[in-house]
Amino acid sequence: MEPALPVFSQAEVSKHGSLEAGVWVTFRGGVYDIGEFVAMHPGGTRSCWRREGPWSPSGRLCELEMDPEDQARQRAVEPSDPYSGDPQRHPVLRVNSAKPFNAEPPPSLLGDSYITPSAIFFKRNHLPVPRVDPASYRLRVEGLPRPLSLSLADLKGRFPKHTVTATLQCAGNRRSEMNAVKQVKGLNWGIAAIGNATWSGALLRDVLREGGWGPEAAAVAGGGARHVQFEGLDADASGTTYGASIPLNKALSEEGDVLLAYQMNGEDLPADHGYPLRVVVPGTVGARNVKWLGKVIVSREESASHWQQNDYKGFSPGTDWDTVDFKSAPAIQELPVQSAITQPADGAVLERDADGEVTVRGYAWSGGGREVVRVDVSLDGGKTWQVARLREGDGEGEEQGEAPPPPPPPGRAWAWKLWEVGAPLPPGEQQVEIVCKAVDNSYNMQPDSVAPIWNLRGVLSNAWHRVRVTVRED
Structure with a gap:
């Protein structure tokens, strides 16, 4: 032991x-x-x-x-500071803001493990972390023929436990690259506002059925319902809580895998990740995966929350804060195909290995359950390319000669893929620009540069990822 x-x-x-x-x-x-x-x-x-x-x-x-x-x-609370009760965080995290707390891990750590440890999984909080008593906690489910009020014991005992391995990515992941083109409003995320975890809980569709939702209810009592709204228990001084919504068909789909999750990586949710209950919406932007969940509402309308109506939307590079009309753009749900290099780091000085190669590693993922089928890597700024080896899991079995795990079901590729490639280089010290780009099974590909996708909020940043390193002789 x-x-x-x-x-x-x-x-x-x-x-x-x-x-x-x-x-x-x-x-x-x-x-x-x-x-x-x-x-x-x-x-x-x-x-x-x-x-x-x-x-x-x-x-x-x-x-x-x-x-x-x-x-x-x-945990001793200072009444004057709503953030004084926030949990302790791992010291290795790079902090983007302290209040509310937002931080990401070093890229080299992120790419080292297929399952991201909870301690270094990126933290994205909009408001103070609420302190929730699990004994008195109740989830309210409304907009159904039979509204529900469920305790944690109800969620764990009355509904089958379902586990999904899924990647969550912040809409602002890689915003720093947009800032390099032109300043945007938002946290200056690097490439690590993304992580992959196992999530366990009750399926949302099972809970909606418990409240009487079905074909007849949809046609009669819930005629016209198109959305499921989520309200968190995190609140600001005025009492405004975080909220978001997703399409109803995603919540009801047998292939949607939407969870009311009470576990992360086999343990109770950490405080920063929504204890005691959160929504996990696989394939969907992190902003819709509401933490500290207090209420679920089946509705004709989207959430009226600021974060659904006036944030987390994409716009043309020509749109600025004087001309933006948030009503003109849909709320982000599925995210585009993404990849990034986790090793080596930008600016690193590298030595060739015994085979005269440099090893490059990274992650790749696509929203909506679309599977990444290829990652291309270039060591000359994009002039020539080679295909990286994709890893479905930790890769330990592959190293021992075992067969890799089977591919995910079509449309349910919720988890990222780690990749690596050994790239040969000509002799002599030199400056090298390493580039990666991913392709999903719909043949969506990353754009080659940031400028054409720049937007005033710095979201949806998924251009080719580039790192510049110096390679020298051993």
């Missing part, structure tokens, strides 16, 4: 030096600083790490967590 991870108080953590200076890796859903291990190990670390696990050979590796007493002090 694997030994328990040691737990450090905040004071003890300081004895170990700067967290930022560590070497962080992911392993079996955890995030670890292996700086000491790397310094001690005489050879490469990647294969040894996969084979031996995080507790050997030194036995001193740990996941940095807060002591229970420190956690209690962290």
Whole structure:
């Protein structure tokens, strides 16, 4: 049995030096600083790490967590600060805003694990994290022949548990590249406002059926209903709560896999990810995956929320804040095909391996359940290309000669694919521009540059991803 991870108080953590200076890796859903291990190990670390696990050979590796007493002090609420009750976050995250908290992991960590550990899964909060008592929690479901009020025990006991592996991506992922063309309004996300997790809970369609929704109800009591609205329990000082909606046909579809999720990666939802209940809408922009869910409403109308009506919409590059009409554009639901390079980092200095190659890794995903079928990689700025190897899962079985998992059902490719390629380079030190682009099974492809897709909110950024590195002789 694997030994328990040691737990450090905040004071003890300081004895170990700067967290930022560590070497962080992911392993079996955890995030670890292996700086000491790397310094001690005489050879490469990647294969040894996969084979031996995080507790050997030194036995001193740990996941940095807060002591229970420190956690209690962290939860002490300052009445004047609505964010004082927010949870503790992993120190490796790059913070884009502190209040509300929004942060993303280092790209190298993101691309290291098919399942993104909850601790480093990007955090996108619009309002303070609410404190919800699971014992008194109730989900209200309205707009049905029989309105429902469901406890957590009801959701877990009355409905079959369904698990989906699905990628969530913020609409503003890679906004920083649009800012480089022309300044936009929004958080300056890099390439890591995306993550892949397993989500478990009750199917939304099962809950709607429990309330009497069916063909007859749709034709009579709910005639004209086209949307399902979601309201969160997170609120600002005025009482305004976060809200969004999705098309009703997505919620009712047997292939839609829309969840009222109470677990993430096999454990209760973390506070930052919606504890005790959130909506997970596979294939749909993160903004519609409402956290801390308090109410579900079957309705003729979309959500009236600001984030549905006056945000998260795409516009022409020629539209500015003086001319924008939010009513003229539909709310973003499915996202376009996407890929990015997680290793090497932009500006890195690389050495060729024994075969004279440089290894490039990244992720690829497409919205709406469309499967990524190819990732092309170029090491000369897009003049010539080679096809990367796609990984359906962690790739450990493939390394041992096992057959890869079967492809997802058509239209239900909810999870990303990690990819890698070993790229040969001519001798001599040189500057190299590495580029990647993905293709999905509808043959949608990423555009080659940012300028034609630039928009005033910096959303839907999916141009070819480029990193520039220096390659030198060993």
